[in-house]
Amino acid sequence: MPPVEVAERIGRANTSLTPAERRVAEVVLERPQLVAFGTVADLAEAASSGAATVVRLAGKLGYDGFTGLQASVQHSLASQLRPAAERIREPAATDAIGRHLQFELDNVSTTLRALEAVALADVVAHLAAPKCRVHVLSGDASNGVARQMVGDLLALRDDVHLLDGNDVAVRRKVSQLRSSDVLVTIDLRRYDRWVIETARSARAGGVWCVAITDSLLSPLAALADRTLTVAAASGGPFDSHVGTLALSNVLVAGVADRLRLQATDRLDRAESAWQSTSSLMDR
Amino acid sequence: MPPVEVAERIGRANTSLTPAERRVAEVVLERPQLVAFGTVADLAEAASSGAATVVRLAGKLGYDGFTGLQASVQHSLASQLRPAAERIREPAATDAIGRHLQFELDNVSTTLRALEAVALADVVAHLAAPKCRVHVLSGDASNGVARQMVGDLLALRDDVHLLDGNDVAVRRKVSQLRSSDVLVTIDLRRYDRWVIETARSARAGGVWCVAITDSLLSPLAALADRTLTVAAASGGPFDSHVGTLALSNVLVAGVADRLRLQATDRLDRAESAWQSTSSLMDR
DNA sequence: TCTCGACTGGAAGATTCGTTCCAACTATAG
DNA sequence: CTATAGTTGGAACGAATCTTCCAGTCGAGA
Structure with a gap:
């Protein structure tokens, strides 16, 4: 502007x-x-x-x-x-950019408005639990957002992992899950079969599961302990994960808030590491 | 008025x-x-x-x-x-979710409003150019969004690569760039030094560069042929990349529009592959 | 360590701007 | 026709602002 x-x-x-x-x-x-x-x-x-x-x-x-x-x-x-x-x-958006703007604003707005405080608190509590390991599982289309979430959480705590690689690797990892672990599964309509099945087997192993998906009717929602819904309307050929990323940011901020002491310590250490190698620049 | x-x-x-x-x-x-x-x-x-x-x-x-x-x-x-x-x-900004909502709405709004049609068309044209290779380079904090962009673009065209891995691998890849290639660099303030230097050496090699960054005063903007600015205000500890992702969606949609024929063909092939293995499910 | 150049902010000078004053003008009532 | 009250715009004054100049400061290189 x-x-x-x-x-x-x-x-x-x-x-x-x-x-x-x-x-x-x-x-x-x-x-x-x-x-x-x-x-x-x-x-x-x-x-x-x-x-x-x-x-x-x-x-x-x-x-x-x-x-x-x-x-x-x-x-x-x-x-x-x-x-x-x-x-x-004149709310009519004729140009392409304006159309996207409306879609994305709506995605963010719908997604965050649908987020209930108690559900948020519950998920955050699990993600911030001290001794659990967090695993993130994602459909192919939302892979990047999942990685973003993993990266952000890793800056705040240990033991956050993205479940990916080939099918064999994922199955091996899932078989190693403990009942004290937490699984975050992100997948929207046209659900990836392997994601659903992986989540199901993890759930069967007693892992606490939160689903981030597009509907409460999603197969993910059926097997999750908590479900957070996102809006993903798009002016382009693919679903928009802007709402999902916004939701992820809220979760990450919640975890940061809960882990304030440990997290700031972590961040300070990272900061000093960056300083010593001057790997970050301000301008 | x-x-x-x-x-x-x-x-x-x-x-x-x-x-x-x-x-x-x-x-x-x-x-x-x-x-x-x-x-x-x-x-x-x-x-x-x-x-x-x-x-x-x-x-x-x-x-x-x-x-x-x-x-x-x-x-x-x-x-x-x-x-x-x-x-x-918005009634108030008292609760955490409402605060995030305002930040993210503003990020999306500011980012897409700042996007000029001619700049968009220029970048899309380069990203959709038939024989060029597209490389995406990103700071650590926006790695997930970069991957999301690469994934989306790969669904539309060939030869889209994320420049990551260790320092040696990146340098090797950069040394292989051709002057007909296109480099998309994503990095916000507290710029990663290696990202800037990598982009600079690529630019020196004649690669067409577009910068996605937070300010026209960014060092990325100084060396890019085109600069798209994003807003990344956040209520949490880290920058929000919601605006960046929204921008990426607009770019991807633009490329899809330009490559409609090839892209639909590509998508159809992927679709049939999914169908044959029934790897996607509707419910 | 010293020198040279670039950078920076304070201060004076020049200009513009807002305010006030007042003479000229108009309209109305006697 | 005249007088008075009200209205109007030009001009001067004072304040604020923009511009320019210059000495002090910092950093790079010899």
Whole structure:
């Protein structure tokens, strides 16, 4: 939602900006109103820089001083104002992007609204249980989201595993499950047979199962101890897993909240490891 | 569309306005941007009145001079500028789920609104190019989303690869890139150094690069041919990649649209393979 | 360690802007 | 026709803002 004109120029000047100028540029992108309505001093304060730096940035971007930059932002904002009011009356989304936007907003909204607090708390409690092992099982279509969940949970606790690989490997892993383990199964309509069967055999072994699926009528829901439903409507050829990922984020945040002490310790250790190898960069 | 605050006051003072003041008030209602962005002189000229009349009107409306009137209009305009339409419906943001809901809705909304049609078309064209190979490179935190994208694209076309594994493997793969290839790099702030360096060396080899990142000021944006920005605000400990996934879905849908014939053929073959092994179930 | 260059923010100067004052103008009542 | 109250816009004043200049600071390289 930042103005296109200035965003374009900032992107072009990206490499030639000094640190202080970069701070100002970030504020310009993130808070355009401050540029449109505010003054040089306001921007400078928000960016923790001097007024001169603000003016220099404007010049570097090709504008005629801060006045030129401000005029550009005002123009962009004004053009965003009219259509905004008119689009509200007209919910019809003609363009492809707008159609996707509606689908995805609806997926997120439907998925999270359907999530009940008690169900969430129950699942989180199991995922945060200290001595259990967590296994994530996913249909092929949602494999990436499942990996995302595993990765996030691994940053918070040990013993989180994705059940994948070939059929033999999965069967071997499932045979090793303990009754104290937790299984998260993610699969939507057009269910993968092997996923269902794997989940069923795990359940038969006494593993506590939570299903993340598209309907309470799903075969997954039939064998799970808890079922969380997701919306996956899409404007494209495949199901959208945006709602699923949003749900995963809520679960992960819940686990992080429960494991605050251990998790922060874990994160700190990871952080210091990154620091020592300087494998992360801020800019 | 006119700001409620001033409209209210103008309506209240309706009868006590002089002719010239009335002309100014009309302009204020019909062209609020002129008040928000302009000066006393601008308003006076638009209303064919003197500057003093403008100031007098502001005082009559109960504002502290023109400055007060302008501040009021700016405030109203700024509130109309945000995607407040979705937030207002939400009753409150007290519970954890509601907070996540707001974050994720905003991520999706901001990300897809920032997507320009021409940029989308350009990226889709490259991703759908017949003879090129597509490589996806991702930071650790967005690994799952990257895999999701690779999986979806693989359902539509050949030669889509995720650049991962150990450092040596990645370097080997990068060294094999051709100038006709396409590289999709996904990484957000706290950029993984190896991702940036890998992308840079690929770019040096003439590979067409698209960056999916959180800001135009990202180091990725500096070296990419195209940059798509995503919003990743989160109520949890980690960045949310919901917006990124939504963007990926739009890209995938675009590619599917371009490759309709080949893609449907591909999907049909996959479908029949599933059918023959009955590896998918409807219920 | 020293030098040179780039970067940065404070301060002065120039400009614009908001406010106020007041003379000119208009309309209405006597 | 005249006088008075109300209205209006130009002009001056003071405040705020933008711009420019410059000395201090930091870091890289010799």
